[in-house]
Amino acid sequence: MSDSEKTDDALLPALVSSPDMLTRLKDRTDARIALGRARSGLPTRPNLKFELDHAMARDAVYSELDVEGLKASFKSLGFEPIVVKSQTGDRTNYLARPDLGKLLDVDDRHELETEAGGELVILIADGLSATAVNLNAAATVEALKTVCDVGMSLVIATGARVALGDKVAVALSSENVLVFIGERPGLSAADSLGAYFTHKPREDTADSERFCVSNIRDGGLKPQDAARKIADLIRKAVDRGYSGVTKRDGPKQIED
Amino acid sequence: MALKTSVAGQTWSFADLRTLLAKASPERSGDHLAEIAATSALERVAAQHCLADMPLKVFAGLELMPEVDDWVSDLIARQLDEVAFRRISSLTVGELREHLLAAEPEELERLTYALTPEMVAAVSKLMRNQDLIAIAARRKVVKKFRSTIGLPGRLSARNQPNDPTDDSFGIAASLVDGLVMGSGDAVLGVNPATDSVEDYTRVCRILDDVRSRYEIATQTCCLGHVTTAIEAIEAGAPVDLVFQSIAGSAKANRSFGVSLEILHEAEEAAKGLKRGTIGADCFYFETGQGTELSAEAHHGVDQQTMECRTYAIARAFDCLLVNTVVGFIGPEYLFDGRQIIRAGLEDHFCGKLMGLPMGVDVCYTNHAEADQNDMDVLLTLLAAAGVNFVITVPGADDIMLNYQSLSHHDLAYARETMGLKPAPEFLDWMMRQGMMDETGMLTPAPQALADAIDGVEKLLEAS
Numbered sequence: 217m218s219d220s221e222k223t224d225d226a227l228l229p230a231l232v233s234s235p236d237m238l239t240r241l242k243d244r245t246d247a248r249i250a251l252g253r254a255r256s257g258l259p260t261r262p263n264l265k266f267e268l269d270h271a272m273a274r275d276a277v278y279s280e281l282d283v284e285g286l287k288a289s290f291k292s293l294g295f296e297p298i299v300v301k302s303q304t305g306d307r308t309n310y311l312a313r314p315d316l317g318k319l320l321d322v323d324d325r326h327e328l329e330t331e332a333g334g335e336l337v338i339l340i341a342d343g344l345s346a347t348a349v350n351l352n353a354a355a356t357v358e359a360l361k362t363v364c365d366v367g368m369s370l371v372i373a374t375g376a377r378v379a380l381g382d383k384v385a386v387a388l389s390s391e392n393v394l395v396f397i398g399e400r401p402g403l404s405a406a407d408s409l410g411a412y413f414t415h416k417p418r419e420d421t422a423d424s425e426r427f428c429v430s431n432i433r434d435g436g437l438k439p440q441d442a443a444r445k446i447a448d449l450i451r452k453a454v455d456r457g458y459s460g461v462t463k464r465d466g467p468k469q470i471e472d
Numbered sequence: 473m474a475l476k477t478s479v480a481g482q483t484w485s486f487a488d489l490r491t492l493l494a495k496a497s498p499e500r501s502g503d504h505l506a507e508i509a510a511t512s513a514l515e516r517v518a519a520q521h522c523l524a525d526m527p528l529k530v531f532a533g534l535e536l537m538p539e540v541d542d543w544v545s546d547l548i549a550r551q552l553d554e555v556a557f558r559r560i561s562s563l564t565v566g567e568l569r570e571h572l573l574a575a576e577p578e579e580l581e582r583l584t585y586a587l588t589p590e591m592v593a594a595v596s597k598l599m600r601n602q603d604l605i606a607i608a609a610r611r612k613v614v615k616k617f618r619s620t621i622g623l624p625g626r627l628s629a630r631n632q633p634n635d636p637t638d639d640s641f642g643i644a645a646s647l648v649d650g651l652v653m654g655s656g657d658a659v660l661g662v663n664p665a666t667d668s669v670e671d672y673t674r675v676c677r678i679l680d681d682v683r684s685r686y687e688i689a690t691q692t693c694c695l696g697h698v699t700t701a702i703e704a705i706e707a708g709a710p711v712d713l714v715f716q717s718i719a720g721s722a723k724a725n726r727s728f729g730v731s732l733e734i735l736h737e738a739e740e741a742a743k744g745l746k747r748g749t750i751g752a753d754c755f756y757f758e759t760g761q762g763t764e765l766s767a768e769a770h771h772g773v774d775q776q777t778m779e780c781r782t783y784a785i786a787r788a789f790d791c792l793l794v795n796t797v798v799g800f801i802g803p804e805y806l807f808d809g810r811q812i813i814r815a816g817l818e819d820h821f822c823g824k825l826m827g828l829p830m831g832v833d834v835c836y837t838n839h840a841e842a843d844q845n846d847m848d849v850l851l852t853l854l855a856a857a858g859v860n861f862v863i864t865v866p867g868a869d870d871i872m873l874n875y876q877s878l879s880h881h882d883l884a885y886a887r888e889t890m891g892l893k894p895a896p897e898f899l900d901w902m903m904r905q906g907m908m909d910e911t912g913m914l915t916p917a918p919q920a921l922a923d924a925i926d927g928v929e930k931l932l933e934a935s
Contacts, residue, residue, distance in 0.1 A: 248867025
């Protein structure tokens with residue numbers, strides 16, 4: 217029986233009255249259901265579990281890139297990493313001013329302009345979870361090297377938003393940029409890495425012009441599987457001459 | 473007229489009305505991001521002084537952004553009730569604040585169409601949180617479909633059983649989890665993961681199956697795009713409420729794929745089904761400060777004034793529910809708990825004053841400087857302000873939209889602590905199920921249920 221037909225059964229009384237169904241109820245959703253209650257209050261254990269998950273997410277937002285460790289990892293993969301920063305300054309300003317996280321520090325931009333990026337620039341960016349990058353970026357890049365045979369260079373950036381990759385690629389005169397960036401931490405996972413690929417990036421690339429692979433982490437999309445997906449998307453973009461979607465599916469065009 | 477004032481031995485002048493409104497706004501990150509905020513505490517207060525002395529006449533027939541051809545502005549101009557306005561036309565914004573503080577409920581209701589969104593935004597900028605609560609508490613807006621939402625002494629909730637893949641079982645499980653805690657009298661409403669007509673229809677059917685099978689006195693809604701809803705209705709989907717996110721400028725609405733015509737078409741389609749039993753209020757709107765800036769469609773207007781302009785659209789329809797998704801947008805618009813709390817109270821107050829059945833999604837994201845304590849404060853203040861409804865999810869964790877809304881427990885806390893009941897029809901249903909007593913208190917039965925679930929889980933962990 218497919219999911220779409222299940223509500224034809226008398227679902228509610230079964231869920232409410234039968235312990236068998238209650239088990240299945242809790243097993244088959246990640247939602248925090250059936251927490252119990254103390255009068256109207258949340259029992260201590262689920263309350264602390266929530267606090268734990270939120271604390272991990274908060275710490276991930278304020279985590280810092282392990283720049284030295286990452287440099288060493290990428291050197292061992294044959295890269296000569298360049299380290300740059302955005303114009304945000306501290307973390308508080310990073311959160312309040314996403315516009316500045318998309319702009320390269322002026323000195324760093326000048327330095328990049330003296331370098332050559334090769335066919336594909338990989339930007340390793342902290343984003344909203346440096347933890348995700350520290351944990352997953354090296355493994356994903358290593359896996360990518362085995363399935364994607366193009367000339368790559370690598371830049372590490374702090375205070376970065378996705379669109380910083382466009383500026384890095386333009387400064388390095390590269391036709392392709394792949395940004396690995398820490399995703400906004402959720403309560404269930406604070407270590408998800410996102411990958412955004414842009415073919416022929418410009419200063420004003422729209423988000424719809426990128427391919428995205430998300431939830432890269434051990435408990436989500438494994439680095440090896442993510443690498444294969446990314447390699448396929450890169451080939452697709454280069455073959456057809458653009459990344460992202462041509463036209464948005466969805467609501468009809470509205471005139472006003 | 474000159475936008476000038478003298479405060480603290482200095483003369484302050486403001487280029488135009490939108491600049492003045494932006495500078496007079498209580499501080500929030502979005503106005504800084506837009507580079508229109510006051511640059512010092514003194515400049516903010518100077519702007520508030522200047523605004524307080526502005527005659528309301530300046531706002532009537534006002535072109536806030538004259539360089540833009542904008543259907544929201546046209547709608548606002550059409551909505552002004554000139555006769556009702558004449559009674560208050562001699563007041564300044566500062567005097568309007570005092571008039572509202574002193575007004576009886578009947579007077580607040582009479583002023584609904586005498587006030588434009590810009591007047592409402594302006595007066596709110598002169599108010600403390602306390603004023604926003606006190607006046608809103610006297611402005612009741614009651615709407616009906618299968619239940620009555622907004623009555624005095626009541627607090628309703630949207631039960632929001634979202635699932636990351638729209639899995640039927642996942643939706644049903646979360647739905648039941650909320651129902652036994654008394655959530656769902658405002659609506660059983662799912663944000664679908666996709667915008668296909670097929671998934672929209674399936675979600676509608678799940679919700680409608682549960683609702684009709686157990687004769688729950690409430691309404692259902694799949695929060696897909698209005699164009700999806702129109703197609704699904706044509707194909708026979710059981711649609712109670714149609715839903716749309718809206719914003720305060722034509723350009724921002726275009727980014728949502730929304731025009732006034734398409735909204736009217738959706739309302740007509742939903743009304744044609746005649747599914748409401750005690751009323752026909754069938755639109756559900758969501759809004760939120762910062763929407764316009766994020767669409768680069770704010771035209772130099774501050775985000776709170778833009779939010780009020782959005783309400784002009786909502787009140788052109790028979791809506792059962794309107795809510796601001798106040799903390800969802802992120803710290804670049806509302807930085808921390810303090811800004812989220814302020815914005816939640818503003819949105820509720822301004823919406824109510826404009827005659828909307830206002831609810832609030834009391835919520836935050838993990839990159840905002842906010843936590844559960846901030847949500848407790850906002851919920852408690854909104855309950856005091858007489859908010860029509862809030863939104864609840866299992867354990868405050870929306871696993872599909874990845875943000876924290878209120879938990880079903882939070883709803884029970886607010887009702888019990890402040891002596892508020894669910895909608896009368898829903899309360900009857902809860903009592904028939906043995907899940908609530910006549911005072912709106914949850915009965916021990918769901919406790920036993922929860923214990924059973926808990927016990928089963930512990931057994932599983934042990935095995």
